[in-house]
Amino acid sequence: MKVHTGESVLSRAVRIFEAFTTDDVALTVSDIARRTGLHLATASRLVAELIEHGFLARDDDRRVRIGMRLWELAVRASPTLSLRDAAMPFMEGVHDVTGHHVQLGVLEGDEVLFLERLSAPGAVINYTRIAGRLPLHVSSSGLVLLAHGAGELRERVLAGPLAGSTRHTPGTPERLRAELADIRRQGYAFCPGYVHEDALGIAAPVRDERGLVVAALAVIVPNDAEARAMVPVVRTAALGVSQTLAASTRGLPVEKPYTFASQAPPRPS
Template structure:
């Protein structure tokens, strides 16, 4: 009784949507076929149907993109819109004072997913992007989300591969465990050079109405000692977002 046609169309449609990225937002049908492993004729027919339903759109030069109609449907009912709306005024305030990069991130699977980023020209180097991902153990946002995440997730990350981006990345289980304990104890993550030698991340937890950590608010600034002065700015903003989301107390430490 399983309907193979139905499963396969959605599965193929998902593969086609996944072929697009920030670096390659426009593809030809033959590029789509190559990336998805579909026959060109199959890719061509499915792209035609997806264009017909507004999931994709076609340029004058026949290149294909994510459709504005799909963007609209997804963004207007975005699973993270209320979080983003609550955070933006606080993020703008931090960005006015600190400059460089201000970010909002959530846990998704075993990675950090960045929902929003405000950047200034000539800021310090930063690998994050809106709708981009980073591993949990290396980024300040990831360490906040992991420190307050489920025990099973911590176990998986601590026993998995811990890539060392720099000499400072917490890339052994023992070091990562100590960093996570420190993040919980002090109420924020302070990460000099963990992802790039020149950059320093500071992240603080954003709590939802139920008191659990729903997101991380972070800044990326140049890696020098003056960054310490930014910690209270980030913590204050993260508590402001938490209150806007309805979190009762926003405790500074788990025991408070």
């Protein structure tokens, strides 16, 4: 790890927070020092101060994790809070129909960041998680966001490496460009086996009151012949979230005229 010199205390604190990942939620101070490039004594002092303010917490085994105070402030000030609130009733409706994963993703840099996910025991394999990220060209949510994103973003992703999770992931600029055009034309992404051979993602755009795509609502279901029946369910839910966002922005009463159970075959018992 490269040692940074001449940086502020705030920059060092940010690097400490970034040392934690979804796979490594608890670290020793030595781990933090190694990952950040900070001297052990410096890391220890900063960690102690962050614990004092509640931004970090120490477990009984002396390992350090992100503190509840940081989570509290992040949730309180989150610009995505209204989006999540608008989406949750529709996500719950889709989840009742599918019995598998339903998730909400937004664009963050050149990746899709997942704000929320509903799941169930026995659901199909899914590598995404709340606050997790995936490259835009890999997942159904990412492809929807990329298809409706800025031209500069699309060209940057198309020019970069297109590493695939499976043989089905769009791996060439030509195929990816064609797929993005299909998504814009048909209004949804249908991605069999893109992240895992056994899973299929379907995503549709969520728009704000200006009609701009601000998120993608997706389901991850088994990769089989029945998956196509979920397309109208996902599209209806995404439209419902969009209309809820628009109504709340304009201060109008929110109506929920959509039902999901009538748009898909009953879940197998």
